[in-house]
Amino acid sequence: MNALASNASVSTAYHPRQGGHGQVLRIENFSLWYGSQQALYEVSLDIERGLVTALIGPSGCGKSTLLRSLNRMNDLVDGVRTSGRILFDGRDIHAPGTDVIELRKRMGMVFQKPNPFPMSIFDNVCYALRVDGVRKRAVLEEVVEKSLRAAALWDEVKDRLEDNALALSGGQQQRLCIARAIANEPEVLLMDEPCSALDPIATAKIEELIDRLAGRFTIVIVTHNMQQAARVSHNTAFMYLGRLIEYGDTETVFTVPRVEQTQEYITGRFG
């Protein structure tokens, strides 16, 4: 415990914008170890309901780790230990008896690399509903159309819904994964560098999509693209070496950051 305390010597500059609907996620003194290697140090962060929160920071600083902790994706990794709490709607997601499946149903996730399932486009989009037990064709069709429209993919695939999803281009696959993640109306959408494999046009489409989804969903997005973070997010969290350095409303973070490290990273002097 002593060693832990000494690591927690960082204090975060904290000035987030309030969404007015309270916090959907509260991260309190959260630390995470992969085996003996510590990846997150006492991170504390509140995520406002209905806003877009961007996680930025140099490669390897723990953005994905933090994001994957939110829906307990790290459970799959052998030898992961955590301390601290993450509250989702006021309830500790690590508390014994938590229904992880329920938790994940309420949080959609889009991964860094597109990972469509080797099945038809249609089946991909309604996967979450199917595992939820929805069987009615009419319902599924409606949801598929709505989700694909929301993900700006409908016009491109509406005539080939039964084609294998693997036949789509990389950008289309990523938008398909977004459609899949929002099909079941999750409360939170976790996106891990959703645009890293996309061209500028597809990127623009996805940013537009994030704009449209904000409000309906709470979005947490990891990105390496500063302009993107500045464009789409309301709040920005800057992480460095597993620590949360600064968390505040995006405008302030990008114009007058409180911490010098943030300034240096944003202006591209390191990272």
Place this chain on the structure above:
Amino acid sequence: MSDRRGRSTSLTARGEPFQWLLGGALGLALAMIVGLLMLVLWQGSNAFWPRPLELIELRDGTRLLGIEVRREPMPGGEGMRRLLRVGNFDLYGEDFRWIAEEAIASTRFPADAWMVERMEWGPFIGFLIGLERDGTLAETDGDALAEAHREARRRLREIRRIERSEIGAINHELERLRLALRRSELRHGVDSLAHRAEEARIASESARLEERFAEWLRKAKALRESDSRERVVLADVVGRRISLPLSQVVRFVRPNDLSLAGKLEVYLDRWWEFLSADPREANSEGGVFPAIFGTAVMTILLAVLVAPFGVVTALYLREYARQGRMVSLVRISVNNLAGVPSIVYGVFGLGFFAYLVGGTIDAWFFPERLPSPTFGSGGLLWASLTLALLTVPVVIVATEEALAAVPRSMREGSLACGASKWQTIRNIVLPRAMPGILTGLILAMARGAGEVAPLMLVGVVKLAPELPIDGNFPYLHLDRSFMHLGFHIFDLGFQSRNSEAAKPMVFVTALLLLAFVFAINLVAILVRARMKRRFAGSRF
């Protein structure tokens, strides 16, 4: 720097000699495999080709008629000798004769020499005298003979049908009644009232059946008698006559008088008989249909048994068990299991499955049949189970590899959608791993289909009276012993009375077994290719 240039490269540093060595080894291995295949293919496809009948006159006046099988140097002496298949086992007591070539005065190929393939005693080689109907002998020509022969064969089929289906079914019923009686005796006691009543009921029923049985038997006997009144009269090369019922002849061939088309017809006809008929003459003639059937049924049953075992085990090991020392140990054991000699499995199958499990089943469910065993001796089920055990490592290893090859991102994608672990496995992991699993399964089938040693202990027999699937309830008879191509080869080659006569059949059967295994493997390759294509899509 300067002296390095002067030094020559050492042998080990240069690749070429090793390349030659490896290439040579590969060439040798390929040559052996191709040689084996060519031998089986050549001998197997040749066996049914009609070969000329040679009439040989020796210097001492002996005349011999037969087929030259091979020619080789005299053992210890000079000159050559020939092996002649003379047939007529019933007259000569042997099928083959060695002839020293220097003793031969003349040879010729008489056009009117016949090779008559019979149901019993092997082929008759000689000349046709005529047809004998109700004791009067009449000359005949080829066409009339063929016509009469067709008719006689049809009669025989009808008799067979009656004996098999009609009389067989009544027999089956009678046996059922006998067992019912025994069962009631075991349940109620010999002098109980219930047993008496049952006994009376069964007695009346079996009396009725016996009557029908006798009636059919009379009918069959009458048919056989009338059938045997039409006989064919043959004479061997020195004029000794025999006569036999026309229906007992399988095929009349006059090989020296056949055109190419005629030969081809005989060739194909023999193949058809081989594939579709029951064996005759201690398996050395006739067909191998029961063996094909037995092998196929056993292989399918093996797949049905091994698939759930192997896949479930692999799923548990790979997806659910905590990866640790215990799991590694299990994995190593499974891999080692694949190296255990197959006969050991046979001993285990006989001791554990047949005697222990089967014996217990008999004692509980079939006490009325004891002491004759039902499941308490080798049979289809035990053979398939033994082979399933033998091949389960193949399936486990293949399935584990296929599961491990499913990308992590797929699983994460599914779990992130709120799917449970089992839903993820069923919807994403298993379909994705299916080509690998199926390939493993089919390879296991191929391995099992070609296995012989353990089968000899757990249910394969030289000659099975009945097929494992037939029209009597419960249709699939798991307790029956069955025939198998691999064992058939062994039996023909090493157990038969007349191994020289059985030799062509050994090669044909081997060819068939190879084709069978090859076909299974081909299916595996096709399945793999097909399913691969389904998952291959463009990326970026």
